[in-house]
Amino acid sequence: MASPLNLLLLSTPVGPLGSGLGGGVELTLTNLCQELGQRGQRLTVLAPMGSELPDVTSPQVTIQPVAGTLQPTAHTQERDCEVLLPGDGVLPAMWDYARRQQQQYDLIVNFAYDWLPFYLTPFFDQPVAHFVTMGSLTTAMDRAIATVANQFPGRIGVYTQTQAETFLPGTACEVLGSAIDLSRYRFCPEPGAALAWMGRISPEKGLEDAIAAAETTGCPLKIMGKIENPAYWQQIQQQYPNAPIEYLGFLGTDQLQAVLGQCRALVMTPRWVEAFGNVAIEALACGVPVIAYRRGGPTEIIRPGETGWLVEPDSVSGLVEAISKIDQLDRWACRRQAEQDYSLTALGDRFEQWFQAILGRRAKTVPC
Numbered sequence: 001m002a003s004p005l006n007l008l009l010l011s012t013p014v015g016p017l018g019s020g021l022g023g024g025v026e027l028t029l030t031n032l033c034q035e036l037g038q039r040g041q042r043l044t045v046l047a048p049m050g051s052e053l054p055d056v057t058s059p060q061v062t063i064q065p066v067a068g069t070l071q072p073t074a075h076t077q078e079r080d081c082e083v084l085l086p087g088d089g090v091l092p093a094m095w096d097y098a099r100r101q102q103q104q105y106d107l108i109v110n111f112a113y114d115w116l117p118f119y120l121t122p123f124f125d126q127p128v129a130h131f132v133t134m135g136s137l138t139t140a141m142d143r144a145i146a147t148v149a150n151q152f153p154g155r156i157g158v159y160t161q162t163q164a165e166t167f168l169p170g171t172a173c174e175v176l177g178s179a180i181d182l183s184r185y186r187f188c189p190e191p192g193a194a195l196a197w198m199g200r201i202s203p204e205k206g207l208e209d210a211i212a213a214a215e216t217t218g219c220p221l222k223i224m225g226k227i228e229n230p231a232y233w234q235q236i237q238q239q240y241p242n243a244p245i246e247y248l249g250f251l252g253t254d255q256l257q258a259v260l261g262q263c264r265a266l267v268m269t270p271r272w273v274e275a276f277g278n279v280a281i282e283a284l285a286c287g288v289p290v291i292a293y294r295r296g297g298p299t300e301i302i303r304p305g306e307t308g309w310l311v312e313p314d315s316v317s318g319l320v321e322a323i324s325k326i327d328q329l330d331r332w333a334c335r336r337q338a339e340q341d342y343s344l345t346a347l348g349d350r351f352e353q354w355f356q357a358i359l360g361r362r363a364k365t366v367p368c
């Protein structure tokens with residue numbers, strides 16, 4: 001067996017790991033740490049103060065908390081906005097730690113969707129790889145990602161091809177997908193009457209459309225997730241005072257899968273190009289079909305007519321029609337798809353190959 005790699009992973013600076021503010025990247029990071037740790041790789045995760053990885057049991061994984069003001073989220077900024085960096089920010093503090101400690105690591109892996117790590121890449125002696133977790137949002141980020149892709153081929157990883165296509169033409173990306181620990185999601189053959197909606201409660205997730213569809217069909221809707229934008233949440237509650245909805249809060253995986261499994265389908269209503277949609281594969285693992293707008297990552301996940309339905313983007317009537325056809329879908333087919341395509345083993349293999357390719361390429365170009 002090849003000797004273990006020493007990996008330094010830099011988490012998202014928008015919130016502590018475990019808070020839900022980071023969205024799907026928190027789950028991806030958790031799963032990657034668990035899988036690579038079990039394979040014997042040594043991982044240090046730099047993350048904002050208060051971070052925890054409760055679902056990672058591998059002793060090979062340690063968290064190094066870093067103090068500082070959280071970074072503003074990229075999806076709340078205008079396309080042509082300037083780069084924002086709080087003076088006492090956690091992001092520069094994390095990269096300062098990485099710079100000082102870099103010789104202890106074979107590879108540094110960035111999970112932040114922020115300009116600074118891309119800009120700093122050529123200044124590091126050790127190789128820096130970037131797992132980009134959202135599609136194109138700002139001009140500055142598009143340029144920063146394209147620059148690294150051109151200067152350091154193979155260093156940009158993404159979730160999906162659809163996501164990769166949102167970046168500047170010629171930005172070559174490695175498509176790495178996502179995965180979940182299937183053993184933590186129980187298959188539920190007999191659901192109740194409710195539908196599920198899960199995710200950060202923030203305008204780009206389009207929750208109001210799922211609520212409108214619930215109101216029209218009369219199907220109860222269970223909502224799970226972090227309220228990232230309280231004003232938006234309040235506004236949509238006022239807009240649909242009589243909709244049959246129930247907000248259950250931000251749930252941990254064990255509770256989340258128990259509720260989700262009981263639902264007839266997961267409804268995904270992204271207004272943006274969803275880079276992946278981790279909630280979709282969590283649903284499939286429970287045997288829950290997915291109804292989603294035909295936009296971004298879900299188009300690469302859902303098999304229409306088999307494990308879900310893809311709907312005309314932003315069409316509530318399209319959602320309503322798809323809801324009427326849920327019973328045509330086989331819940332076992334959903335679970336099977338999750339097992340075939342989204343296991344942690346497959347994710348670990350893809351990431352390890354990506355890391356080895358970066359290190360192999362570097363060994364050829366950098367004399368020892």
Ligand code: UDP
Pocket residue numbers: 020022023024025026027028198199200224225226249250251252253256276277278279280282
């Ligand atoms: N999630 C959670 N608890 C909840 C609702 C959602 O932990 O109550 C997690 C879910 O498991 C998923 C993430 O929130 O990992 C949402 O990720 P996704 O990729 O769907 O969207 P993103 O937030 O990255 O845009």
